[in-house]
Amino acid sequence: MEKKVIIELIDVVKKFDDDVIVDRLNLQIYENEFITLLGPSGCGKTTTLRMIGGFEQPNSGDIIIDGKVFNELPPYARPINTVFQSYALFPHLNVFDNVAFGLNNRPFDYLLNFFNEEKLRHEIEIENNNKEITKKDLKKKIKEKISIAVKEALALVSLKGFENRKITQMSGGQQQRVALARALVNKPKILLLDEPLAALDLKLRQSMQYELKEMQRQLGITFIFVTHDQEEAMTMSDRIVVMKDGLIQQMGTPKHIYNEPVNRYVATFIGESNIIRGTYLKKDLVNFMGVDFDCQGYTFNENETVDVVIRPEDFDVVDLDKAKLKGIVTQSIFKGVHNELTVVVDAVELNVNTYENYVVGEPIGLKVDPYEIHIMKVNKDE
Amino acid sequence: MNNKAFRLLAKPYFVWLYVLALVPVFVMLFLSFVKSEGISFDEMTVSLESFLLIKERSTLVAFRNSLLFALSTTVISMVIGYFVAYRVFKSKFNNKFLVLTILILPMWSNLLLRTEALGNIMEYNNIYTDLLSKAGINAGISIRGTSLAVLIGLVFTYLPFMILPIYTALEKISVRLEEASLDLGLTEFQTFWKVTFPLSLKGLISGSIMVFLPTLSGFAIPQILGKGNIILIGNVIEESFKNMNYNFGSLLAVIILFFIIGALLIINKVDKDGETLL
Numbered sequence A: 001m002e003k004k005v006i007i008e009l010i011d012v013v014k015k016f017d018d019d020v021i022v023d024r025l026n027l028q029i030y031e032n033e034f035i036t037l038l039g040p041s042g043c044g045k046t047t048t049l050r051m052i053g054g055f056e057q058p059n060s061g062d063i064i065i066d067g068k069v070f071n072e073l074p075p076y077a078r079p080i081n082t083v084f085q086s087y088a089l090f091p092h093l094n095v096f097d098n099v100a101f102g103l104n105n106r107p108f109d110y111l112l113n114f115f116n117e118e119k120l121r122h123e124i125e126i127e128n129n130n131k132e133i134t135k136k137d138l139k140k141k142i143k144e145k146i147s148i149a150v151k152e153a154l155a156l157v158s159l160k161g162f163e164n165r166k167i168t169q170m171s172g173g174q175q176q177r178v179a180l181a182r183a184l185v186n187k188p189k190i191l192l193l194d195e196p197l198a199a200l201d202l203k204l205r206q207s208m209q210y211e212l213k214e215m216q217r218q219l220g221i222t223f224i225f226v227t228h229d230q231e232e233a234m235t236m237s238d239r240i241v242v243m244k245d246g247l248i249q250q251m252g253t254p255k256h257i258y259n260e261p262v263n264r265y266v267a268t269f270i271g272e273s274n275i276i277r278g279t280y281l282k283k284d285l286v287n288f289m290g291v292d293f294d295c296q297g298y299t300f301n302e303n304e305t306v307d308v309v310i311r312p313e314d315f316d317v318v319d320l321d322k323a324k325l326k327g328i329v330t331q332s333i334f335k336g337v338h339n340e341l342t343v344v345v346d347a348v349e350l351n352v353n354t355y356e357n358y359v360v361g362e363p364i365g366l367k368v369d370p371y372e373i374h375i376m377k378v379n380k381d382e
Numbered sequence B: 001m002n003n004k005a006f007r008l009l010a011k012p013y014f015v016w017l018y019v020l021a022l023v024p025v026f027v028m029l030f031l032s033f034v035k036s037e038g039i040s041f042d043e044m045t046v047s048l049e050s051f052l053l054i055k056e057r058s059t060l061v062a063f064r065n066s067l068l069f070a071l072s073t074t075v076i077s078m079v080i081g082y083f084v085a086y087r088v089f090k091s092k093f094n095n096k097f098l099v100l101t102i103l104i105l106p107m108w109s110n111l112l113l114r115t116e117a118l119g120n121i122m123e124y125n126n127i128y129t130d131l132l133s134k135a136g137i138n139a140g141i142s143i144r145g146t147s148l149a150v151l152i153g154l155v156f157t158y159l160p161f162m163i164l165p166i167y168t169a170l171e172k173i174s175v176r177l178e179e180a181s182l183d184l185g186l187t188e189f190q191t192f193w194k195v196t197f198p199l200s201l202k203g204l205i206s207g208s209i210m211v212f213l214p215t216l217s218g219f220a221i222p223q224i225l226g227k228g229n230i231i232l233i234g235n236v237i238e239e240s241f242k243n244m245n246y247n248f249g250s251l252l253a254v255i256i257l258f259f260i261i262g263a264l265l266i267i268n269k270v271d272k273d274g275e276t277l278l
Helices: A045-053 A095-104 A108-114 A117-127 A135-156 A172-184 A202-219 A230-236 A254-259 A264-269 B003-009 B011-032 B049-054 B057-090 B096-108 B111-122 B127-134 B147-172 B175-183 B188-217 B220-226 B233-242 B246-270
Strands: A005-016 A019-030 A034-038 A060-065 A080-083 A190-194 A222-227 A239-244 A247-252 A274-282 A285-288 A291-294 A304-310 A315-318 A325-334 A339-345 A348-354 A363-368 A374-377
Touching: A005 A045, A005 A222, A019 A045, A019 A222, A019 A247, A034 A045, A034 A230, A045 A060, A045 A080, A045 A190, A045 A222, A080 A172, A080 B175, A095 A135, A095 A172, A108 A117, A108 A135, A117 A135, A135 A172, A172 A202, A202 A222, A202 A230, A222 A230, A230 A254, A239 A254, A239 A264, A247 A254, A247 A264, A264 A274, A264 A304, A264 A374, A274 A348, A285 A304, A315 A348, A325 A348, A339 A363, A348 A363, B003 B011, B011 B246, B049 B057, B049 B246, B057 B096, B057 B147, B057 B188, B057 B233, B096 B147, B111 B127, B111 B147, B111 B220, B147 B188, B147 B220, B175 B188, B188 B233, B188 B246, B220 B233, B233 B246
Parallel strands: A034 A222, A034 A239, A080 A190, A190 A222
Antiparallel strands: A005 A019, A005 A060, A239 A247, A274 A285, A274 A304, A285 A291, A304 A374, A315 A363, A325 A339, A325 A363, A339 A348
């Protein structure tokens, strides 16, 4: 099935004074997808989001939404809503009015269209038998409809019955939900989320992650999510865009990015990993830490220096006589499900995850399956 | 340091409060109900004579003048003050407080001196007409002694008290709120009326009170700029005390005090957290 592109960024550049924040960014976002911009603070992910939202104008390049160039369009003219990091709820309004804020302030014609004029007229006809439908009738009906829409949106974020609460009386998690409802009630085509879970505690954050993902699936809205939390990105996204210094490092499904990082930066940013310098000897054979390992599916020049990535959970702990690498456990941390070991092999520290218990000082044998060895080109500037 | 030592440090303030604020209020209340020569106890008799004086036309006119001037000063300051505060708030100056300092700079010169100087400009011959006549232009108007002069003087003096609280209130509004409003489909103009303005109302109210109360009771500005043509209640109070009629002066002062307390009660009702006055 061909996916439809809803947003396209072409060569987008954003500078603040002379600092290049976003550097010739090219990105296509598809309809109904959950895409995450991931990177440390200052990588340009929020700026990218703000350009899509219309809060910043790109210095050059085009932002195309639904086939139209949106560069200069102000935020209020875009079919986009945003959930801000700080929620940005209106403190002078209660929960209901916050959620209704967008619809309440739209022009009459917009609302007629929004709620489908035909349907409204039909409903009014059924209610009162007089044939003449006045503007007043329509206005009244729209008001009803807004009220229903707001209540539905609040129900969607499990805040039924909180309509009359003051914003200041809500907890962080509840405020976050109000912010979400306030955006969703407008039925945007695209929802931008700027680290909306950053201020929540771990438990709440995790449950919100699932809820957000679920909501996105049900509503069929394109979610563009910004975060610096790689776990969060992994849990929710259909696709992840890893950014650094205003450049896209890698783009792909969470699985793809985790298993096949393109460079050292992505490998260290996404999950724990051991990165070891090695030599690609010939097809399906790589040497690192003085040992030859079988590998699969990589083509480099013979005897090219490469970076080898092995995830901590991909090491197998084996008997010493069967081991390819032998080392000493120097640290063991209990993590609940597994133990996190630090193993020193030839003065190189490796992170190894295992279910078994090993004590510090114990010699240990390690092995890696060929398909668990991931090889990257060495980046010259690193 | 323990709490007790700190409590001791507050003692001088309490003494000050009692001696110079609380006791005098009761003295004034007491004086309102007696007839005496100054504060001397000789020949002091209980009397409600002062109350009769209130009904006199001159007093009533002074009250009406005071209220009118205070109200119009407040409204004019509100409009001008809001524009100025909003302009500074929206400007991209690095040091906005420097701009504000310049705006309130006149406040730091002596009130009488400043008002006298302002009065001078309002005369037919002043430094500006002098300069203009040197350039061959003869233009001169004299408004000193008119209500307009007093109004200008009052606005000029009390405008900074309006600008500062409004500016502070505006500065507290997060940029994100305005962005959220734009994001939800409101234009800049709608955003101002639906978000910025309501959130700055507290500043506007506290500014209004800070302008209204001193203009209601002040006497120096109308005296200097009104040249005695415009009598506000403050002038009547001043006259009474000058003429040793402490009883009538006290009574009027107490009445003004009630206005002030009333205003504070209103704030208290509107804003329970006391944020307005911060």
